[in-house]
Amino acid sequence: MRQPSTITVETQGAIDILTLDRPAQLNAVSPDMISELTEYFSGLHDRPTTRVVILRGNGPAFSAGAELGSDAFAAPGNGRPQRQLKMQQNYSGVIRLMRSCPQPIIGLVHGAACGAGFSFLLACDVRFAAPDARMNAAYIRVGVGGCDMGSGYLLPRLVGLSVASEFLLTGRFLKAERAKTIGLISDVVPADDLLTRGMEFASEMLRTSPMGLRLTKQALNMLIDAPSLDAALMMEDRQQVILLETHDHREAVAAFRERRDPTYSDQ
Structure with missing residues (x-):
């Protein structure tokens, strides 16, 4: 990586x-940031x-959103819709990569x-917030639709259609305590303790088998749109059969019986 x-x-x-690292610009999302x-x-x-x-974000904010004065907005002239669509797909493509990457x-x-910045959060698997956190789907407040960069897909699945509509149709701010109440974030944590809480949670994930963790994220992505319980069960059954054949499964069982921590090899 350059x-x-x-x-x-x-x-x-x-x-x-x-870390999003443009603190002087409140981590505004530029084409360069999207590329990186x-x-x-x-x-x-x-x-x-x-x-x-x-x-996470460096400085006083997680991210103030797209940098409105940047090259993310194509110049007028012939071919502008095509140029703008390409740029739009570059931005939304980050959300697709975040959801499809095997790491939580x-x-x-x-x-x-x-x-x-709000869409980046929605594309995470788990979220923790400082008391001063305030989030919004700001898109609709700058003259475009409130559904952008996955917000219209992810937010209803995280909090339900009615609550999602409240924020996507208005662009109103969602503060930390309300975000916790509706289940968008797992907990409100003092700002100075955010990274510690994140590391603790990550460490808990690392106690699972590597392949089991990867396939669980994959299954959750697929099952949220499963057409039926039968379809979901079939996918889960196949995943479990694969994992039962791994060395790490045998190691986990042995560690449980021997009352010790497992040592995983991703085999």
Whole structure:
């Protein structure tokens, strides 16, 4: 990966701490940031040694959303719809990569998380928030639709259609305590303790078998849209049969019987 300029990545064992790193711009999402996030999340698909990702923002905010004065908005003239669609797909493509990468993503939000920043949070698997966190689907407040970068798909599945409509149709802000009440975030944590909580949760995930963790995220992605209970059970059955044949399953059973921690090899 080329040296990034808008994000930083710190590796601690099997955990990557990915930080949006444009603090002077409140981590506004620029085309350069999208390019660097695309490169990072694309690389995760072939990097099983990274098992969990923690996503956070540097400075006073998680992310103020898309940088409105940037090249994300195509210049007028012939071919503008085509150019704008390509740029739009670059932005939304990050959400697709976040959901499809095999590593669970833990989002840590403080301050503002607007527009694209809000969608980044929705694409995480688990979220924790500081008391000052305030989130919104800002898109509708700048003259476009409230459903953008996956918000119209992800938010209703996380909190239900009625509550999602409340925020997508207005762009109103969702604060930390309400976000916890509706189940969007797992807990409200003092800002200084956010990373510690994220690392603790990531460490708990690392107590599972590597393949089991990857396939669980994959199954959750598929089962949310399963057409029936039968379809869901068939997928779960096949996943479990695969995992039962792994060395890590045998190691986990042995460790349980011997009252020790398992040592996984991803085999």
